[in-house]
Amino acid sequence: MNDKQLFSYSGKIVRVNLSNNEIHSEATEKYAADWIGGPGIAVKILYDELRNWATPFDPVNPVVFGAGTLLGTTAPGACKSNISTLGPMTGGWASSMSDSYSGLELKYAGYDSVVITGKSRQPVYLWITDDKVVLRDARHLWGATTWETLSVLREEFGDPNLHVISIGPAGENLARGACVVQDRSRAFGRCGIGAVLGSKNVKAIVAKGSGSIQVANPEAFTETSIKLRKMIRASKSLENIQRYGTLGSFDEKQAICGTSYKNFQEVYVPDDVAEKINPTKTIDKHRIGRQSYPGCAVGCGIRLELNDGPYQGLVAECNQWEVFGTLQARLAIEEPTFMIKANALCDQMGLDVDAAGGSIGWAMECFQRGIINEGDTGGLKLEWGDAEVALELIRKISYREGFGNILAEGCAKAADLIQRGSEYYAIHVKGQDLYEPGRGALGWMFGTAVSTRGGGHTTGTIIDPKPDIDEESLQKARQIFGVENPFNHLDYDGRAKMVLYMEVLHRINNCLGICHFNSIHWAVDMLDLPHLAELYSLATGRTTDVDDLKKMAMKQLNLEKAFNLRFTNFSRDDDLPAARERYEPIPTGPLAGWKLDEDKYNAMLDEYYDLHGWDEVTSYPTQETLSSLGLESVAEDLRGIGKLGQERGGR
DSSP states (O other), X not given: OOGGXXXXXXXXXXXXXXXXXXXXXXXXXXXXXXXXXXXXXXXXXXXXXXXTTOOTTSTTOOEEEEEOTTTTSSOTTBOEEEEEEEOTTTSSEEEEEEEOHHHHHHHHTTOSEEEEESOOSSOEEEEEETTEEEEEEOXXXXXXXXXXXXXXXXXXXXXXXXXXXXXXXXXXXXXXXXXXXXXXXXXXXXXXXXXXXXXXXEEEEEEOOOOOOOOSSHHXXXXXXXXXXXXXXXXXXXXXXXXXXXXXXXXXXXXXXOSOBTTTTBSSOOHHHHHHHOHHHHHHHHEEEEEOOTTOSSOOEEEEEOOSSXXXXXXXXXXXHHHIIIIIXXXXXXXXXXXXXXXXXXXXXXXXXXXXXXXXHHHHHHHHTTSSOHHHXXXXXXXXXXXXXXXXXXXXXXXXXXXXXXHTTOHHHHHHHHOTTGGGGOOEETTEEOOOOOTTOHHHHHHHHSOTTSSOTTSSOOOOOOTTOOHHHHHHHHHHHOOSOTTOTTOOTTHHHHHHHHHHHHHHHHHHTBOGGGBTTTOTTSBOHHHXXXXXXXXHSOOOOHHHHHHHHHHHHHHHHHHHHHHOOOOGGGGSOOHHHHHOOOOSSTTTTOOOOHHXXXXXXXXXXXXXXXXXXXXXXXXXXXHHTTOHHHHHHHHHTTOOBOOGGGO
């Protein structure tokens, strides 16, 4: 099949070897039929090309930047790109999505993915235009923040509309939680991908194209896109998310004890503090407009200008819920605009907000309990609610300066370095800092615990619990998931089945480049698998139904799992929640006294493994499961390292 027949794709993958400056391309078709796009193609490349001895900062470790398959089309929500690699936080599968002009420009320039290997002798950035890919000197950009990098490149090329993805000081200094930032405000977060690019001396990727994307059935595809956009616009939840983004869920989170406070000691913000820091009030006070990305049918971005307070004059995009949960509430900071300032600083530094909040929250609790003191912190008093200390620690982490050098390892490794009993207060999954509280939200907890990338609510968690769900939505959810009580966040029954469904949905969304907030991840009256199958079929000309999508998603999930087994020692124990989540009851709020039932959780985990065809004792995939997905060679790889699961009757 030639490039012109590969509808919805640009048709090529560009490969860049930094060690010898060799650049060449290959056909996307080599991967697209089985792996769809984005992280699907990335995991195939990473699994096939990495040797078992490779490490995250090894030059041979590829970084794969991929645009969603539907980017450049009229599909609603098609605005996401992906970066994947072997990551320094967990030592295994690392993958992150972001809204991305750059992904769209990459496809317009003629490429679906970029594979970067090797290490440059000096800082460089990758410049991609129509059929032209070159490495350019970035020594003058090294040390710059992401905001400065964007400004300098736009000025140098005289193009105020140039889009850039770049790393900041955190990535340059190999802070394990470093991220990659799109322009000024959207990040490829989690996993430490920015540090891997820093280890390669890659400062930025710039793409600009003049091409277009063709779909196989343009008339039917356009009609379907219009129909689905109308469906999304009619969603009952649209007004709230457009007005406040995900921060509009504050009251719902309070009702289900869904916000970390003082490093998960509480999961309910005290009423007097909640009144001060309610994020919807901050948005209403400082909003100057909305902000969105091409293709999105929702548009949850909000532009703010702080016109009073300690950060007066700051103009930035408003953060989403995650920053509020992992920095504002977790650190018990009562200045309501702190979340805006902290988010902007993390964006400038190129530091993942969860990596910052996870390590700083751990450190503040250790300081509270006398585990560490000012002698450890370089004279800093790490007291709850101290906004300036928190901002200073974000800076120190980014430059690996003083105590920040320890915090830059992430809370799990920092606790291992300090020890003294501090390990219990490091809230993480598989070594990656966690922001999502799970007590009282079983499906949310379960989805983050089993995630192949180590935590994260975008690879399998169920819809956020709704305390006041209407009957129509309840019936719709029952139909989708086949579960009687899909919104009962304290019900163990059906959670494993729902997480499996969402693992499929999330992977298909991510490969197609569809934002989760345009799908049933956010509300049951938005895009679901049948809609995605229809869009993919019309775009590519490959007739695909829901069962086909499920098989492709499970093939990808099993390869992610196998990838982890090759590079880590993850087992069933690593699919358990953080210790505090397992052992402590909820202390205050509407769910005070609720505690996880470990027996029921483990029964849920057994069911999850059974649904996936994995060994219940070890969590390893079995020969039968891998063979059914066309992954026979992967089964042989796992057999060779003693990590192939046994069938039920084989024990």
